[in-house]
Amino acid sequence: MIILETAGLSRTVDNKILVTDISVKVERGEVVSIVGPSGAGKSSFLRLLNRLDEPTAGTVYLDGLDYKTIPPTQLRRQVGMVLQAPYLFPGTVSENLRFGPKQHGQVLEDSRLHRLLEQVGLPGYADREVTRLSGGEAQRVSLARTLANSPEVLLLDEPTSALDRHAEAEVESLLREIIATEQLTCLIITHNPAQALRFSNRSMRLEAGKLVKFGPVEEVVHV
Amino acid sequence: MFNNLFRDQLSLGIFQAAITVVLALAVMLVGRQQKIHLEVEVMIALVRGIVQIVAVALALVVIFKGPEVVAVPVLFGMLVTASVVAGRRVKDIPGSIMVSFYGITFGAGLVILLMVLAGVINPALTSVIPVGSMLIANAMNTCAQALERFASDIKAHTGQVEAGLALGATPGEIVRPYSQSAVHTSLIPRIDSLSSLGIVWIPGLMTGMLVAGTDPIYAAIYQFAVITMMFASSGLTSVVSVLLVQRRVFSPAQQLMLRPGTLLKK
Ligand SMILES: Nc1ncnc2c1ncn2[C@@H]1O[C@H](COP(=O)(O)OP(=O)(O)OP(=O)(O)O)[C@@H](O)[C@H]1O
Numbered sequence: 489m490i491i492l493e494t495a496g497l498s499r500t501v502d503n504k505i506l507v508t509d510i511s512v513k514v515e516r517g518e519v520v521s522i523v524g525p526s527g528a529g530k531s532s533f534l535r536l537l538n539r540l541d542e543p544t545a546g547t548v549y550l551d552g553l554d555y556k557t558i559p560p561t562q563l564r565r566q567v568g569m570v571l572q573a574p575y576l577f578p579g580t581v582s583e584n585l586r587f588g589p590k591q592h593g594q595v596l597e598d599s600r601l602h603r604l605l606e607q608v609g610l611p612g613y614a615d616r617e618v619t620r621l622s623g624g625e626a627q628r629v630s631l632a633r634t635l636a637n638s639p640e641v642l643l644l645d646e647p648t649s650a651l652d653r654h655a656e657a658e659v660e661s662l663l664r665e666i667i668a669t670e671q672l673t674c675l676i677i678t679h680n681p682a683q684a685l686r687f688s689n690r691s692m693r694l695e696a697g698k699l700v701k702f703g704p705v706e707e708v709v710h711v
Numbered sequence: 712m713f714n715n716l717f718r719d720q721l722s723l724g725i726f727q728a729a730i731t732v733v734l735a736l737a738v739m740l741v742g743r744q745q746k747i748h749l750e751v752e753v754m755i756a757l758v759r760g761i762v763q764i765v766a767v768a769l770a771l772v773v774i775f776k777g778p779e780v781v782a783v784p785v786l787f788g789m790l791v792t793a794s795v796v797a798g799r800r801v802k803d804i805p806g807s808i809m810v811s812f813y814g815i816t817f818g819a820g821l822v823i824l825l826m827v828l829a830g831v832i833n834p835a836l837t838s839v840i841p842v843g844s845m846l847i848a849n850a851m852n853t854c855a856q857a858l859e860r861f862a863s864d865i866k867a868h869t870g871q872v873e874a875g876l877a878l879g880a881t882p883g884e885i886v887r888p889y890s891q892s893a894v895h896t897s898l899i900p901r902i903d904s905l906s907s908l909g910i911v912w913i914p915g916l917m918t919g920m921l922v923a924g925t926d927p928i929y930a931a932i933y934q935f936a937v938i939t940m941m942f943a944s945s946g947l948t949s950v951v952s953v954l955l956v957q958r959r960v961f962s963p964a965q966q967l968m969l970r971p972g973t974l975l976k977k
Pocket residue numbers: 501504505506524525526527528529530531532533
């Protein structure tokens with residue numbers, strides 16, 4: 489079943505083409521990696537998927553529904569995103585996790601909060617101030633914060649690239665475990681071919697804003 | 712005799728102004744040594760300042776002879792000018808001049824109107840124009856400060872703002888801390904001027920009233936009333952401008968449009 493479909497998705501800013509005419513279909517529960525050289529438009533493409541930026545042409549269908557008909561706040565809960573840097577809000581870890589549900593009038597149950605923290609390997613961190621976290625811990629809180637919204641699709645923009653090698657391996661294995669157990673649909677940008685192979689079934693390669701290849705990860709990515 | 716005095720006063724004035732300009736030029740040279748280049752800006756400001764204030768003094772002599780309604784176009788002209796000055800401080804936000812116009816009009820304009828109606832401000836031109844201009848000038852500074860602070864806070868926190876959007880928060884919810892601190896910061900000088908009143912700062916208005924022989928207690932209380940009006944009009948201006956500017960930094964689809972180094976287009 490197709491959960492996410494892009495149709496001629498394009499974005500041009502000041503005559504600079506960031507993303508042009510990308511049409512792909514993503515199956516529910518599938519993990520797709522996005523690869524390509526720096527400046528290829530990978531982040532720009534991902535930011536169109538939760539409408540953090542506006543497409544200048546084309547659109548995205550979520551469960552068959554044109555996403556421009558969905559209120560942005562609702563769309564962004566359904567299509568969660570973890571950015572390259574964690575950008576936590578000042579306060580405690582639990583305040584950060586409760587932020588998303590609070591935006592649509594819900595309260596994150598304590599049991600759910602603790603389960604999320606366990607999932608990201610941070611049990612007992614609920615009352616920690618975010619300023620006291622290491623880079624890897626902060627990125628894991630950022631992941632848990634996104635998961636607290638129970639997104640249907642998870643967008644990851646180089647979620648481990650800002651971390652040192654040890655933290656990177658740790659966050660990666662947690663992520664893979666969560667994606668598998670929650671059967672999340674996921675699009676992940678990565679610079680690391682081996683990581684693409686470990687994460688994804690299929691892969692898309694972007695170059696200069698264009699989709700140049702989309703298929704089984706072994707055919708797109710070469711280690 | 713009169714001519715003679717005028718000539719003396721005029722040359723005295725030119726002499727006094729020349730000394731202050733030399734002082735300003737010295738400051739510019741010090742800045743230059745520190746590689747802070749203010750020359751062009753300061754020169755333009757100095758020339759504008761002297762031309763404007765002399766022209767206004769001459770105009771006021773004529774205006775003060777007119778009927779009281781003359782205050783309306785004069786104060787409106789000041790509102791417009793103040794809006795342009797304040798709005799230009801955040802050039803990268805489209806419609807910032809309209810934002811400051813609404814803010815300053817709602818703050819200073821409304822306070823002037825209400826206080827004239829309530830009898831606090833004397834509608835005589837010699838009173839409503841100087842007091843009104845003080846309120847407008849203060850509202851202008853407050854507005855400029857609030858907008859500048861808001862814009863720079865947003866630009867410094869684009870990551871947090873977008874993280875909030877990506878979690879499904881509305882722009883209003885996300886920018887709340889930045890709006891609050893913009894309003895607060897912009898009002899600090901007004902609060903300071905209230906609390907330092909008479910100690911660090913003996914305002915010209917009261918001094919003028921004392922010289923003119925007004926009862927000192929009345930002059931003091933009236934001065935307090937004027938400063939309080941300044942606070943009220945600045946507060947309204949700040950709140951309204953920040954509320955309005957919030958909407959301009961996001962697109963209708965709740966995307967952050969204000970980024971460091973990007974000039975927004977309509
Ligand atoms: N708002 C914008 N206005 C103009 N150009 C932009 C804008 N955003 C991104 N770009 C440019 O578009 C191109 C694609 O950027 P993007 O961040 O999508 O690349 P990327 O594939 O994610 O690169 P990296 O691997 O380095 O993260 C770059 O050349 C970038 O400078």
